[in-house]
Amino acid sequence: MTTYIALLRGINVSGKKKVPMAELRNMLTNMGFLNVKTYIQSGNVVFESQEESTAKLATSITKNIQITFGFEVPVLVKTRANLEKIFNDNPYTNAEAIAQKQVYFVLLKNPPELEFVEAFSSEEYVNEEFKITNSCVYLFCKTGYGKAKLNNNLVERKLKVESTTRNHATMVKLLEISS
Missing domain, CATH: 3.30.70.1280 (SP0830-like domains)
Structure with missing residues (x-):
């Protein structure tokens, strides 16, 4: 099971x-x-x-x-193991950023194609940082996700992969209740 x-x-x-x-x-x-x-x-x-x-x-x-x-x-x-790996690979671990709800996980349904990753990786967004992996786009939204240009729809459009976004607290809770 x-x-x-x-x-x-x-x-x-x-x-x-x-x-x-x-x-x-x-x-x-x-x-x-x-x-x-x-x-x-x-x-x-x-x-x-x-x-x-x-x-x-x-x-x-x-x-x-x-x-x-x-x-x-x-x-x-x-x-659960995959979600835990995604969580542990998060490059944005600053406690203050997490407390201020600035860290998000855009979970990808499939690995994105390299050409889309390369094109998207070269883009820059004011007050926002991101890191793309095969299973997640990690977001650090310094002014909050609600004001971010980097959002789920943008990630899907740029990487041409279905995705859904969760905040840090939700990821912690999902790992906790799945233990």
Whole structure:
């Protein structure tokens, strides 16, 4: 049995794509997943499964959300071990920046192509720093994520890879509840 974290993108934002967490937990339990837990309303789910393919899990969850809730939601699935590695590889570890909610993780569904990484890496953004890896774009937004030019949509557009963003505190909590 492997512990996974599913990250749903763009649900329960401004009253759109409403997915009640209790209903999501029920749906996932009915799919055969064990120890299903959710964290906050923005689509963070921890569960256990015997399935070994994160891609198959993501496809299955996406399909079941479409059937259950009537709309498509991008779903990214990581193993707990993979999420822990992404967290530990974060280059932005300044305690003050973390406390001021300036550190973000743009989790990538697939590794980006080298040509897109090279082109994006050469760009600069005022008051913002970033580091691109195969599984995450780490963001340090000195004036906060809400004011940042570097956001999930920009990363997806530049790297041509589906992604979803979580802050440092959410990453810590997901690792904690998936232990």
